[in-house]
Amino acid sequence: MFSTPKAPRIKGTMHPRFDEILTPEALAFLAKLDGAHAGRRAELLAARRERSKRVWAGEKVDFLADTRSVREDKSWKVAPPAPGLVDRRCEITGPPTPKMSINALNSGAKVWMADFEDSLAPSWRNVIDGQLNLRDAIRGHLEFTDEASGKEYRVTAETPPTIVVRPRGWRLCEKHITIDGRPLPAALVDFGLFFFHNAQQLIDNGAGPYFYLPKLESHLEARLWNDVFTQAQALLGIPQGTIRATVLIETLPAAFEMEEILYELRDHSSGLNAGRWDYIFSYIKTFAYNGGDYVLPDRSSITMTTPMMRAYTELLVSTCHRRGAHAIGGMAAFVPSRADQSVTEQALAKVKADKEREAADGFDGSWVAHPGLVATCTQAFDAVLGDRPNQLDKQRDDVHVTAADLIAAGATPGKVTLEGLKTNISVSLRYLAAWVNEQGAVAIDNLMEDAATVEISRTQIWQWLHHKVRLSEGLVVTPDLVNELVKHEVDALHAQATDERSHRHVDEARDVFVESAMGEDLPAFFTPYAYVRYLIDRPLQLRGPISKDDLRMSEKVPPREPQAAHN
Incomplete structure (x- = not known):
């Protein structure tokens, strides 16, 4: 049975x-x-x-x-x-x-x-x-x-x-x-x-x-x-x-x-x-x-x-x-x-x-x-x-x-530039402000962006931070530099916000970005944290720190009796 x-x-x-x-x-x-x-x-x-x-x-x-x-x-x-x-x-x-x-x-x-x-x-x-x-x-x-x-x-x-x-x-x-x-x-x-x-x-x-x-x-x-x-x-x-x-x-x-x-x-x-x-x-x-x-x-x-x-x-x-x-x-x-x-x-x-x-x-x-x-x-x-x-x-x-x-990364032409860093920050924050407002497909600078945009952008920033990459202009990518650019973009988004809800979404976007791009470890995806923190119905949202176990609750599967495949 x-x-x-x-x-x-x-x-x-x-x-x-x-x-x-x-x-x-x-x-x-x-x-x-x-x-x-x-x-x-x-x-x-x-x-x-x-x-x-x-x-x-x-x-x-x-x-x-x-x-x-x-x-x-x-x-x-x-x-x-x-x-x-x-x-x-x-x-x-x-x-x-x-x-x-x-x-x-x-x-x-x-x-x-x-x-x-x-x-x-x-x-x-x-x-x-x-x-x-x-x-x-x-x-x-x-x-x-x-x-x-x-x-x-x-x-x-x-x-x-x-x-x-x-x-x-x-x-x-x-x-x-x-x-x-x-x-x-x-x-x-x-x-x-x-x-x-x-x-x-x-x-x-x-x-x-x-x-x-x-x-x-x-x-x-x-x-x-x-x-x-x-x-x-x-x-x-x-x-x-x-x-x-x-x-x-x-x-x-x-x-x-x-x-x-x-x-x-x-x-x-x-x-x-x-x-x-x-x-x-x-x-x-x-x-x-x-x-x-x-x-x-x-x-x-x-x-x-x-x-x-x-x-x-x-x-x-x-x-x-x-x-x-x-x-x-x-x-x-x-x-x-x-x-x-x-x-x-x-x-x-x-x-x-x-x-x-x-x-x-x-x-x-x-x-x-x-x-x-x-x-x-x-x-x-x-x-x-x-x-x-x-x-x-x-x-x-x-x-x-x-x-x-x-795997031939060395054969990839191009440089790491200040403009590229700014773009990754700007597009990430603008998209995330829409995402926490339940919008997943967002037109930004004449491109239809989705979650993949943030994933590329925030992992690039994390990689450049982690390896202390020197920009083509001579600056080294440091937490201070990224924080300065993030503040500039967040201030600009707040200036465009029209109500309390919009202001809140900007702050939430910044939180998700910092959590997924600027930590000591690189999260596999930004979406599990952002979903648990901001997108589920409010009575279910966690208020305090979110652990890896909180994000992996669906993996806590109890042992079950074997089940017939077509039962």
Whole structure:
């Protein structure tokens, strides 16, 4: 006999319509997913931390010796493209807020990546509202009226994009749903609620339940997702293999396990994506304590033609096409400017060149963050694809990437400048002031920024501080210098604040920045601290110092009796 999982407890406020998502049946489904997989998740997160310590102590980062047979076996392929995912030449991304959802569905893109991760500040209201918006959109009911302008938004596209959902990563918890006081893994909450309510409807609509998987660091984490998929399909009577998942290769460890990740998900795989901004952040984090040889220049200098980035993307395309999987390119984050047409023209030229390079390299499609970029991206891929839906037949046998190629920091041109330091501080604080106000996708200096922006910026500052880097202008990056620049930016933001709430968010942004960028140790992510401190419902927020145990409460999984995978 197997024990029945306890029913989750809702600790968040029940806003209007939340009961449509948080039904007893849906919560029981989450409990089964949690009971079967939360323990392994905790073990894998602990393994991440131990691996990081070994690398900082000098362990070489390399392709895995014990999975060589998977890489050398030429016989296996991933599942063929699923309905709605055959042609992916342009994918638009954004959080599932009502306005952004409708704009994405009307954009003309082939795919919409509905994002519960980096571009959604995961407040309780945002998370469950996002589930409601997706439920309505899939059933053709989504409408929105902007209270400020009175403008009405409706989905008018004859063929809206295929919806692909990105749940939060394995590291995050959902404090508003607990079992025995332990928060549930946010990834299982986002995946489970969407799958439970929409899987069959999506199939009836001619597509299926499709996902983007973020922040994976190993093929064992992909194996865990595959087991989640297998159990979820069995529980709801959905045919095995119906779920499809595209994995974002946005961590350096995952770049060394691309083939193994595809193998673990092969019956559910729809390819890999080059999550390039988070990848740079992961590079810095991976070698945080390994000396000045790994210090990177201003992030504006790290382009996709930088040798280590070029090696990463070429390896991704060659790996995917060898296994019959889609290779999806990186984000174009520019936001067109109505006020300055010349800015828009220059940016579109850069986007065009970027997408043309990706298409020529063999990518099957790419990402944009704004509807105004869909045409530019689509045209770049049209020129290469023509009437073909993809270029899976383009084999990159010319690609031979070594571990040294992926780690070649010394080959990255550019300098660390005072302007680069100021930009990292300014963009971080402006974004964080919006994030603690529940906004995850924020237009800053004509770019659509998300959490990856802060991750790159704050880890660069930490790295420059830790290694006492000398700027090209001659100054050394010290705590005094950074504090002076932070004060200048905070004063400017306070001067722009219009009410007490805005002033409070500026101070909260400064707190998150100092906590994540200026401590003796480098936090793995800024989001766990910022979420626990500022984004959960106020009665649940911790008032005193926050320990690592406070941030890892969802990993405190009690021993359970073995449970049948499909129970």
